Structures are given as structure tokens and as C-alpha cells.
Amino acid sequence: MKRIVIVSAPISRAIRGFGLPREVMLELLTKIHNEVPAKFEAIRSQRMDDDRYYRHRMIVHDIDSNTEHLFVLAIDDTTSSDHLIIANIGHGMPW
Numbered sequence: 001m002k003r004i005v006i007v008s009a010p011i012s013r014a015i016r017g018f019g020l021p022r023e024v025m026l027e028l029l030t031k032i033h034n035e036v037p038a039k040f041e042a043i044r045s046q047r048m049d050d051d052r053y054y055r056h057r058m059i060v061h062d063i064d065s066n067t068e069h070l071f072v073l074a075i076d077d078t079t080s081s082d083h084l085i086i087a088n089i090g091h092g093m094p095w
Contacts, residue, residue: 002037003037003040003077003082003083003084004037004082004083004084005032005033005036005037005083005084005085005086006083006084006085006086007029007032007033007086008085008086011086011087011088011089014089015028015029015089018091020069020091021062021064021065023062023063023064024060024062024069027060027061028058028060028069028071031058031060032058032073032086035056035058036056036073036075036084036086037084039056040077040084043055043056044077048074052076052078052079052087053074053075053076053077053087053088054074054075054077055072055073055074055075056072056073056075057070057071057072057073058070058071058073059071067093068093069091069092069093070091070092070093071089071090071091072089072090072092073086073088073089073090074086074087074088074089075087
């Protein structure tokens with residue numbers, strides 16, 4: 001069963017607050033909605049200190065500046081059996 005990813009308004013504001021180029025932001029949102037549920041079974045065991053959440057890391061390549069952006073998501077998979085709720089997101093450079 002494919003779970004539905006929930007990106008709340010505060011998470012959307014956080015993503016906009018990163019100041020990403022439009023193409024990077026679109027790629028990030030696409031990856032969130034496609035990669036997170038696709039890799040759920042393989043990654044869900046990477047629990048955080050608060051075991052309601054698991055950690056999902058993803059890299060988005062910015063072709064224009066030839067840089068990579070690392071995103072770390074805290075995902076709640078315990079509140080609903082049908083949803084993966086993005087509880088927090090962080091942004092940094094992987095190298």
C-alpha cells in the first residue's frame with residue numbers, strides 16, 4: 001500500500017524559507033511526494049530519538065550552480081497507518 005505524504009503549512013513555509021532556486025524547490029517537493037513513500041519500507045527503521053519519527057535524507061542537485069542540497073526529514077509514520085507526515089525538515093550542504 002502506498003502511503004500519502006502530508007506536507008503541512010509550517011513545513012511548506014520552512015521549505016520556502018530555505019531560499020532555494022525554483023527548480024530545486026520543485027525537485028525537492030517531487031522527491032518528497034515520490035521518494036518518501038517509495039523508500040518507506042527500506043528507511044523506516046532509521047528511527048530518531050523520539051521513536052514516533054524516522055529519518056529520511058535526500059539530496060537534490062542544483063544543475064545551474066552545480067551544487068547539491070542535503071535535506072533531512074523527520075517523518076511521523078505512527079499517527080496514521082495511511083499517511084507519512086513530514087514533522088520537520090532541515091537543509092544543508094552535504095560536503
